[in-house]
Amino acid sequence: MPKTAGIILVGNEILSGKIEDANAAYLCRELRALGVDVRRIVVIPDEVAAIADEVSAFSRDHDLVFTSGGVGPTHDDVTIEGVARAMGVPVVRHPALVALLSRHYGDRLTETHLKMAEIPEGAELAADEALRFPTIVMRNVHVLPGVPEIFRRKFDALRERFRDQPIHLRNVFVRIGEGSLADDLNGLLAAFPLLQLGSYPEFSNPDYKVKVTLESRDRTYLERALADFLARLPADAVVKVT
Amino acid sequence: MPKTAGIILVGNEILSGKIEDANAAYLCRELRALGVDVRRIVVIPDEVAAIADEVSAFSRDHDLVFTSGGVGPTHDDVTIEGVARAMGVPVVRHPALVALLSRHYGDRLTETHLKMAEIPEGAELAADEALRFPTIVMRNVHVLPGVPEIFRRKFDALRERFRDQPIHLRNVFVRIGEGSLADDLNGLLAAFPLLQLGSYPEFSNPDYKVKVTLESRDRTYLERALADFLARLPADAVVKVT
Numbered sequence A, B: 001m002p003k004t005a006g007i008i009l010v011g012n013e014i015l016s017g018k019i020e021d022a023n024a025a026y027l028c029r030e031l032r033a034l035g036v037d038v039r040r041i042v043v044i045p046d047e048v049a050a051i052a053d054e055v056s057a058f059s060r061d062h063d064l065v066f067t068s069g070g071v072g073p074t075h076d077d078v079t080i081e082g083v084a085r086a087m088g089v090p091v092v093r094h095p096a097l098v099a100l101l102s103r104h105y106g107d108r109l110t111e112t113h114l115k116m117a118e119i120p121e122g123a124e125l126a127a128d129e130a131l132r133f134p135t136i137v138m139r140n141v142h143v144l145p146g147v148p149e150i151f152r153r154k155f156d157a158l159r160e161r162f163r164d165q166p167i168h169l170r171n172v173f174v175r176i177g178e179g180s181l182a183d184d185l186n187g188l189l190a191a192f193p194l195l196q197l198g199s200y201p202e203f204s205n206p207d208y209k210v211k212v213t214l215e216s217r218d219r220t221y222l223e224r225a226l227a228d229f230l231a232r233l234p235a236d237a238v239v240k241v242t
Helices: A023-034 A048-061 A079-087 A095-108 A111-117 A148-162 A178-191 A219-232 B023-034 B048-061 B079-087 B095-108 B111-117 B148-162 B178-191 B219-232
Strands: A004-010 A037-044 A064-068 A091-093 A118-120 A124-126 A135-138 A141-144 A168-174 A196-201 A210-216 A238-241 B004-010 B037-044 B064-068 B091-093 B118-120 B124-126 B135-138 B141-144 B168-174 B196-201 B210-216 B238-241
Touching: A004 A023, A004 A048, A023 A037, A023 A064, A023 A148, A037 A048, A048 A064, A048 A079, A048 A141, A064 A148, A079 A091, A079 A118, A079 A135, A079 A141, A091 A095, A095 A111, A111 A118, A111 B178, A118 A135, A135 A148, A141 A148, A168 A219, A178 A196, A178 A210, A178 A219, A178 B111, A210 A219, A219 A238, B004 B023, B004 B048, B023 B037, B023 B064, B023 B148, B037 B048, B048 B064, B048 B079, B048 B141, B064 B148, B079 B091, B079 B118, B079 B135, B079 B141, B091 B095, B095 B111, B111 B118, B118 B135, B135 B148, B141 B148, B168 B219, B178 B196, B178 B210, B178 B219, B210 B219, B219 B238
Parallel strands: A004 A037, A004 A064, A064 A141, B004 B037, B004 B064, B064 B141
Antiparallel strands: A037 B037, A091 A118, A124 A135, A135 A141, A168 A210, A168 A238, A196 A210, B091 B118, B124 B135, B135 B141, B168 B210, B168 B238, B196 B210
């Protein structure tokens, strides 16, 4: 079975419309390219109980879980506490992180800074030479920060851990509408039940009316389905195939 | 109690990274401006069971629910069926929608087009003169399409239904980091426990290091909290207050 993933965005700032999240869309693209199937995304407030509930359910239901946001030294940074509660372990200070923070802050190090040395007990510190600060991984839960630049840098450092069998994609752009297309799509799915088939109408594009996406992990199956689909369509319906 | 809202995005195309959703961010901003508290967003696949589970939970837990996507004539448009299952009612054809589609398509009307006349039994058709097609509202669940232009037009037509007491916001931009700020934020929250307080570090902005947001539905309380916060900060820490 291919790997599944779930994404938890922790952020009052997203829910209140102050900030547009960019991390989920990035992660969906990257994981898809690695062959991982993202099954669910949720955005929740900066609240320990809400985070614990989601992390617990996501960790059980998916192979890989990624959290974004809620890590840092202030009152609203409660993701580590939520993950620890989900896993039924206490929050502890990790000596290696304390050492890292001590080196960085020197004499200016405060109790507040030391909040960033906290991890759920038993978590792995996934380090990489390119990273200033390691990523906390608790079982299958990868704790990433909300700031997009750092989020991406940390994901990049771990990327190869997640690679799975690739998902192949073909796109068919047609100049007929979804109403005319629906029977052909249903016929195609009846003949190729394992195909992942998407249909995306475009209302303001002069070049085509619908983009149809065909996907499979089996390239031969995909090409057979594509040929079958093209044979179903009226000759002048196809704008292009990519 | 102010109104709460939840947003359900139905979309394999979002999960697979093909399309970046724009509707949730738009809705968060608009609902916030109306004084509605968005508590949760979820992105799920085009699957009836998943939609039914989420709609059922969201409808119970929030005053207002909005779905985006999965409406249309093709095989992957299953939101109406999911909402109906969540509410324990059958899917039926609405005569007014059949009439609308008949007028639009004339002789070309097919069974496939008629899928767009389906509603959960008992749903309201929220119409507006500016809209070509009414919005389906099942109890507290508002079924909106995924296409952003139409999503916005439909939300606009219903907007005034959702208005609540406004949430007031003040922003304080500071040139000190979160590590130095955390104690002041904790002190402020201890003195003003009803304040909604956010802290957003900015790593690549030369003008300030952290944006602090203070929010409340009570303007006087907010202004008192702001004065208290400014008094806590070192004199040269504040870049600007908006």
